[in-house]
Amino acid sequence: MTEGLFITLEGIEGAGKTTCMDHLRSLLEQAGIAFLETREPGGTQLGEELRQLLLGHKHTGMSHDAELLMMFASRAEHLQQKILPALDTGQWVLCDRFTDATYAYQGGGRGIAFSRIQVLEDWVQNGLKPDLTLLLDLPVELGLERAGKRSAPDRFESEAMEFFDRVRQAYLELSRKEPERIRIIDASQNLEAVLAQISSVVKPYLQSSIR
Ligand code: TMP
Secondary structure, three states: OOOOOEEEEEEOOOOOHHHHHHHHHHHHHHOOOOEEEEEOOOOOHHHHHHHHHHHOOOOOOOOHHHHHHHHHHHHHHHHHHHHHHHHHOOOEEEEEOOHHHHHHHHHHHOOOOHHHHHHHHHHHHOOOOOOEEEEEEOOHHHHHHHHHOOOOOOOOOOOOHHHHHHHHHHHHHHHHHOOOOEEEEEOOOOHHHHHHHHHHHHHHHHHHHOO
């Protein structure tokens, strides 16, 4: 049985994950909660090396299955080395993307059946899921416009608009299946309004952690 709370942040490119992560971090710090902040793919030395392979342009034509398996290889290492030990000692875990991203990108985006992804999820996670997922949702055009103002696109950011449309729809489908866990944040609003939505979703969890 785990004790800490496992919170993940999801969304398409340009949704504002970095700013929202900053906000989540300060909410937890203010509440005096010990937490691990991490990301996927990545979070461990092996995971960060896999991230370079997955996001870089060296293997542009990698097979969809290889991409999927590398996401789960990174996740298996991350769970064993970082996430489970933190949760077991009562720390919270704040993770920038997790398995919902696999359903959205490899499932929705690449077209791999959800049932195949589920096999790997069951194998690697053995029933563990985030307690709370904040899905930053916004129209794809707006996200790509915002993301386009940043540095050179990685292997995923180089995909076409239709790819991100499928990613967004898959995320929304996941949230319809698990509305209690996956909470939609309207990320098309101005920054202040987005952060206020995050605070109102997270605050009840912070209050219930005060014993
Ligand atoms: P980001 O964390 O900077 O957004 O970049 C990670 C990229 O990796 C992003 O484009 C989404 C993608 N990704 C997947 O395709 N599948 C996954 O399971 C995860 C965790 C990320």
